[in-house]
Every structure is written in C-alpha cells, then in structure tokens.
Amino acid sequence: MNLVVLVKQVPETTDVKIDRETNTLIREGVSSIVNPFDMYAVEQALRIRDEHGGKVTCISMGPPQAEAALRETLSLGADEAILLSDKAFAGADTLATSYTLAKAILKLGEFDLVICGKQAIDGDTAQVGPGVAEHLDIPHVTYVSKVEKISDRHIRVRRMTEEGYDVILSSLPALITVVREVGEPRMPSIKGTLRARKAQIATWTAKDIEADEMMLGLSGSPTQVMRIFSPEARPGGEIIEGDSPCEKAMNLLARLKASHSI
C-alpha cells in the first residue's frame, strides 16, 4: 500500500503573531515543530503500513529548513520524504498550496491513500487536504477519527461529527484528514533517528513537479486576507421546553414576541 502523508512545519506556539502589514505569519524567533495534527496523520499512515505493508512517503512544502520536519517523520519510521521548495512556491494560499502538493503526489506515481492532519495550528484553515483531493480528482473524508478497515480498493472510516460519528466507505485512492482520536503519535526510535539524520531528502522544485507557474505561489493565490482575528465565542443556545411539539412552538412564539423579535 502506497501511503502519502502531507506535513507542514509550523511555529511552536498556538499564540501565532501576525505581521499587520502583510497579513502573514511572523516566523522569526519562534522554534518550529511538525504540525501536531500532521503527527497523527503520520501515526495513522505508519499503523496502516505496519499492518498491511507498503511504504509511507511524507511530503512537505516549505522553505529549506522545513527539512527538519521531514527528518522527524523519518525518525518515527516513514520510509521516504520529499521537500517541495522553490521561490516560486512562496506566498501560496491554500489553493496554490494544494495545487502544488497535488502535482507532487502525481509525480510520485501510484498512491493508494493520502493522509493529512485536519488542519495546521498556524493557519487553521483545514482547506489544504480537501483542496489536494479536488486537484487529484479523488474522494476525500475529513475529520477521520478511526480507520476501521482498509483493503486494496476500499477504506472504511469514522468521521467525527458534533453529535457522534458517520461511518463512510470510500473507494481508493482517496484522501483523509485525521483528528487526534486516531491515536497518539509514537516516540521516535534511536535507530530511526540515526537513519533520519543520514537520509537524503529529495528537494523538488516547480520544474520537477511540472507545475504551471501561474498556479503557484503568490500568482496562483486569489485569496486576499483583509484581517485576521479570533472569532468571538458563541454563547450556548437554549432549548425551549414543552410537553408537546405544539406547546414548544407556543413557548417559542411567546419568547420571540417578548424579545420583540417578531
């Protein structure tokens, strides 16, 4: 089974600082880690490989120093890592990023399953995973909390919802984004760390992945960031009680009238 994991290097803080001029993340002076949700993706991929055999390839798009994130995935047991690094990739929004990652996956050749974390802790968009799936024209399932079964042609997963979970069967190849419920990431091993330090990590440029330059980086990014802010916490709702649906409706009507909403 050929498994591809998309990983992102992010600042080691949830308190991300934003440059108000450019509306981009300030990375200086903050140490970097592998996006924690991507660690769950790596763990999920390794578990599938350990059970069914195959190969785990991790791909990251980022500056040359993002290589460190890939080495970390190798120390956990990933088989191969590829860094997508090119000035042409810089300034990419989620559309351009997902295009770039999809081109790299196509260049890899055959793949059965692409696994991503549900979102990155810096951008928090949760858009890149589904975007990659669209570019690859394959099905995707987001917020996967458990891979129940995987065969050569199908995957059955649980998708977390607010009330519980959905069970979804998808054909392969597919893309899933995972949440922490899939399982604690393993610790690296000494042998893995030694191997990771020595490993050659291939760097692919725009040319290598045969990408359309107009769809990369800033030029491929239609997103205009006006302002970045934390949404206000939504107050909890209220359930209108009543013995029958009719009484509930009457109670609701009374409340709406009292508040001069109608």
Added chain:
Amino acid sequence: MNYFLTEEQEIIKELSAKIADEKIAPRAAEFDETEEFPWELIRILAESDLFAVWVPEEYGGLGGGVFEQCLVVEELSRACAGVAVSYAASALGGFPILMFGTDEQKQRFMPDIASGSKLAAFALTEPDAGSDAGNIRTTAVRDGDYYVLNGTKQWITNGGEADIYTVIATLDPSKGPRGMTAFIVEKGTSGFDFGKKEKKMGIRSSATTELIFNDCRIPVENLLGREGRGFLIAMNTLDKTRPGVAAQAVGIAQGALDKAAEYAATRVQFGKKIGEFQAIEHMLADMATQVEAARSLVYSVAWMIDSGERHITKASAMAKLFASDVAMKVTCDAVQIFGGYGYMRDYPVEKMMRDAKITQIYEGTNQIQRSIIGGAIIKEALRRK
C-alpha cells in the same frame, strides 16, 4: 556543562529526555500510588530502542556500553526512578550473560534483551545474604544434564515481570564464595515461582519480589560461566552496573533540583521570590554543584569502564557512593525548599526523596562501598611499599 557527547550519545540522551518528559513524568505519581508495574512505559522504551544501547551490534544492540546505559538511566530517573530501575535492572540481569555467556547463550538471550521484548533480572540477595553475599543458601545440585535448584531469593528487581533471570546459587554452601555458581533461568521453568511482592518506601512502580526455587531443573546449557565462578560473576557484574545506580541517583537529584529551582523562582513570601533570599539561593548553589560533581564522576567512571580498563572496582564504588549520597542530600533539600508543599504528595519532590534513599542501599550499601574503596586504597598502598 558540556560533556562532549558523540552524535549518537546526544540522540540517546535527547530521546530519553523526551520520553521522560512527555511520557513518564505525567504518570509518575499515578504509578507511585498504584504500585503497578509500568508495562506501557517499558514498551515505549523498548520501541524506542533504549534497551539496545549497551548491547553489542552482533546481538541486536546499538553497540554502546555502560556510558550510554547511564545516559538513559539518568534521564529516565529525572522523571521516575521506579521506571528507570526497571529499565536498569534488565541490564543488571543481561550484563552477566554478555560478559560470561557462551556465544550460543548470547545469541539465545541477548537479542530479546536488546529489543526489550523480554526483561532480564539479577538474583543474588537472600534473607541472610545481603551485604554478606557469599552467604547464600540457594543450592544447585547436578543431576545428569540438569542442575536442580532449591531455595529462595529475596528483593529481586523485575521479579515476576522479567523473562530471563541470572541466578546465583551454591553447589556447596560450606565452600562460601567458591561454591557459588551462576545460572540462567527462564520464567515458566517448572519449579520456579514468585513469592511475595514487596511494598516499598520508594521506586514503587518497580517490581521487587521473591523468587522461589522448588526442585527447579535447569538444563546444563544454562550454566553461566563455570562451576564455582558465581561470586566472581556477581562481583564483576556489579562493578559494571554500579555506575548505572549512580546515574539513577544523578537523575533523581537533577529532577529534584529542577523542581526546587522552578519553585524558588516563582514562590513569593515576604513580597519576594524565595529564590532571592540568600538562604535559598545558597542551597540551590550547593545542590547544583553537587549534582554536577556527581555527574562528572559517574561519566568519568563509565568512560573508563567502556574504554576497557580492568581495575574498575574502586572507581565504580566511588561513583555509586558519591552520587547516591548527593541524591539523598539534594532531594532532602528540595523538599525543604518546597516547605510544607514539599511534604505533600501533590508535589513531586517527596517521591524523589523516597526514591533517592534506595540508591544508598542497593547494589551494595554505601557502607560496603566504603569498605571496597578503603580496602582498595590499603592494597594499593601496600603494593607501592
């Protein structure tokens, strides 16, 4: 201080520290309370290759030695000495096989010890043979292709949990140390059972049990070394593993120092951080200096052993003696700095103080260490005359 570790040693230290901080420390109080054997944590250590660090590559290890083992033990001990001793005791059980086993025995047992899929243990102590190790009463009698073991071992670390036991018995109690012989006994052997599990002051997550031999038949292939060499095997093993106990002491002391320093830097009394009072500041200075001195001695001795130096008994005893006394003092001082909070189980330092005490006692009490060191000094003086 910079000890100029090699790249591989740095990796071992960093990984051990990561596991200690992320996996062990959050659960140390829980295991201390329940006295359950921390198998989950032991498995993490195994999967991370930590049991392999001191085992030669030909037996599935990473080719390090006592020094690498000490690095692991020290880091784990910062978080929980109970977990650390369970790890270290496997080396204590494995070293005699590595040092005195036949190639066949090493091929048979070492790969499982290196992978951590099996734990090892070392069984010497008996009710009447503690410091006086030559006084053991567990007997071995040759019967055809077997030795038949009878007797009871006491306070065996990893007892019941380990699969591979290096057991010292005697072929002839009247011969004292010269009758002592070492055997490898596997869990599940008929006539080999486990008795009482001790309730201890500290290192409570570790297992300490009796081993009971009742007409236990051991195949002759499991004789370790030669008949009559058991005492020598035991003493040579302890020479190699005492730096591990010393490293455990350094780790406990470092853990307590870190906690005390954090507390002193934040606790406010009389409108000031208590770390700004000279009384506390000087305590911390002494603690840190003692820990660093102990670490330097332990590392030096471990290096010396790994470099192949043959006369290691005195130095090995010094490392264990000094580091364990430092651990006791530093953990007591850490509790003192925490004041009333330090005495409460909600805070981590009282456990460290309880854990530290055993390092002054096991693998030879510190009084025995002083006798070893003193005896060696006199012998050297006589040789110079």
